[in-house]
Amino acid sequence: MELAAKYSAANVEDKWYAWWMEHKFFHSEPNDKEPYTIVIPPPNVTGILHMGHVLNNTLNDVLIRKARMDGKNACWVPGTDHASIATENKVVAKLKAQGITKDDLTREEFLAHAWQWKEEHGGIILQQLRKLGCSCDWDRTRFTMEPALSDAVINTFVYFYNKGWIYKGVRMVNWDPEAHTAVSDDEVIHKDTKSHFYHLRYFISDGNGAPTKEFLTIATTRPETIMADAAICVNPADERYHWLRGKKVLIPLINREIPVIEDSYVEMDFGTGCLKVTPAHDVHDYEIGLRHNLPVLDIIDEDGRLNEKALILVGEERFAARKKIVRMLEEAGNLVKTEEYISPVGYSERTDAVIEPRLSAQWFLKMESLAKMALETVESGRTKFIPEKYVNTYRHWMENAKDWCISRQLWWGQRIPAYYLPNGKYVVAATLEEALKLAQAIEPNIKAEDLRQDEDVLDTWFSSWLWPISVFDPEMPGHPDHKPNADLAYYYPTSDLVTGPDIIFFWVARMIMAGEEFMGREPFSNVYFTGIVRDKLGRKMSKTLGNSPDPLTLIEKYGADSVRIGMLLCSSAGNDIFYDEAQIQQGAAFCNKIWNSYRLVKGFSVSKDLKAGEAAKEATRWFAARLSQAVAQIEDLYGKFRISDALMTIYKLFWDDYCSWYLEAIKPAYGQPLDSETFENTLYFFEALLKLIHPVMPFITEELWQDIRPRKEGESIMYALSPKPEAFDEAVIENFTLAMEAVNGVRGIRSQRNIAPKEVLKLKVKAGEFPCIPVVEKLANVELGLCESFDGASQGVGFMVRTLEMFVVLDSLVDVNEEIEKAQKELEYLQKFLNGVRAKLSNEAFISRAPEAVINIERKKESDALSKIQSIEDKISALKNSK
């Protein structure tokens, strides 16, 4: 292969991805190896790839590729989530654009549209993941609403119903009037919203429904709900209002009589201290209503419009009604004043509609036992959270978990398997046939067509919580006695889960619950929480801000490898990621570095007759040790999920150690060949490095690994075993490091004095021996001489490497006075340092209380400083004598 001077990802990436697919390298089947399993956090079927996906899936892919190269049977199961609300919204929007409203369609017709939409768009994000290089087992691709997984969901529902944990109840729910569904508390976002605080006058009734002159004033933000008022409530301790005891007041405009009640929920110093109680339209009011047995009057319909029970403004939308009723109240003399007011208002996460607290019949799953179990899983460490801080958040939530409202008033999703008899009773069964049997036990003559299935579907999370189980064996959930199939038995529990902390409760906690309930154990060993990807100003990526780059454009521009490493370099666990395109440029620069180092290696002409030179031998010995050392560090970092640190270690190992030191040290003089032994070692090291980098940069590493030497048909770096930590000699590294410091010293002098690298210099080292002399001579371009003492110090520029004194011979260029001055400055510094150390050593308390080792370190510092001081003093006097 002829290598271009610049690396071009475009020519490489698609080729290798296709090749990997062709050879089914991503596919896993149970075997006798240790499994390593990841299930993808299934992206919404409607989704397109954004930077958050890039980060998450790159991490997943790094872990899975690493495991594969560690010899494990790695399986990454991909798939998508049907995302009931989000998808239904998109389909509704699309139909709307065609002039069709949901009401025009039957359930079946609508679902046909939705499935069609899913077929058209559902695969997009999975295709995009291929561009990123994700090594998912595509043969195992799952969809949360495919028939088998839907069955699992239904079975699970029946299971919990029969267990008595699912119940139907009328509750105040968060109603999304736009999506026409209840949403869970977690899907409500509270935002401070500007509104008004209306002070309204309610007249006291004379007992016959006519107003007296007396009145009280309440303050409300929602005047359009006064027609649903059931009482006025004051705090029993509020003496201002004791005169109201036993009285009734009249609701303005409609003159309905309601009682005044007392409840300590009311804050005396907030508003007027009088609260209008509207049980149907406020959660707290509902609870007060329950306590005081108040009637519930629901005046807002599912569209957010006032209904006939409101008596006035019937059919008006709630916000329009608010404006109108304010005017009416003003005209009627009931409006005392209007204040500007900012208060938190709940918005639907999916549609951004203002949430309407609404009473409705919903299905609930009891959380108490499940939450307890799932908390124990994490507390016991069977599932670890990285970073650990999320355990606190998790605990707090689990200890306060409310029952889970699992019904949604939508069509796109798994329909609740409850079947109503004409008499209003219902039965729960997985199929109509079974439901019929149950129904006939109640009413023997009933027929299938008499049964009416519940209209609602289940919350999306009620299917995705089964994901780590159902992707392998959809028969399992709902049937804990079922014998797990071979896949589930082998792959469960999965190994690691990578996801965002925003779905810790929606998804992670619930997967743990389902795992414990159906499998009797945790669904994964580790959960690695990524941060949120933000722009470099710290703002969340969003469509409206336009600060969210399109990952595919970036991949096209820089290559997937660059995008992957660019994202990872700056992402420590749990911290938000401040995305900057410069990071990806850094990734691209690294690709280019790898590429060019390969060009150098590949370009060596090799001679079998040559023996390895001394410098090459030393460099080889050193790099072998250094590699082992780094591999051990990298393994350790991976084990702690410190991915970006592991990466940086590899990055520096390659760039600094391999390229800047090793290759420069073995590089033959221009036009000269390299001995074959060194060449082979160089290739060996290069391959080891490629293997270390492969999990992060799969494409370029495959490209070069394939080129470096002939490979067998179907052999891929993907399955090459990654370098394992081996024992190494610390002294080898230590010695070479000393040599490096000497080289750096000389280079520093060259740089300060503008001496060309080409000019050969003489380096004197005051020592009996010095390691790696050939390396120093080659890389610093010096002739190195050892000597016991310096006589002609005036002819050189000195520097220290640890306690060794060195100097570069520079007869013509030395300014003696300048050298003396420099030496004196250094002497001063050392004196101060020495004084500090001695102060410590002469401190009785220190000597008596500090551990021996620490004291010894201080003694060593003292003696080192003394010897350095001695050297410098000698040097200064030599310099002075030479004047």
Next chain:
RNA sequence: GGGCGGUUAGCUCAGCUGGUUCAGAGCACCUGCCUUACAAGCAGGGGGUCACUGGUUCGAAUCCAGUACCGCCCACCA
């Protein structure tokens, strides 16, 4: 309002159960180099009172308390 976490170089972060010559890394910056692998490069260099205040200790970036600011989660006074 309750809880959790943070504050270390211009930026992003590492510094684990106090003690190596401990104040670090990458990027950015400055200087000099197109030295035949790479200017997406090479070599050299500058830069931080570790948020603040007090305490514990022989010794504090590290432990404790308080203050300020930032972030996240939960709740939501109508």
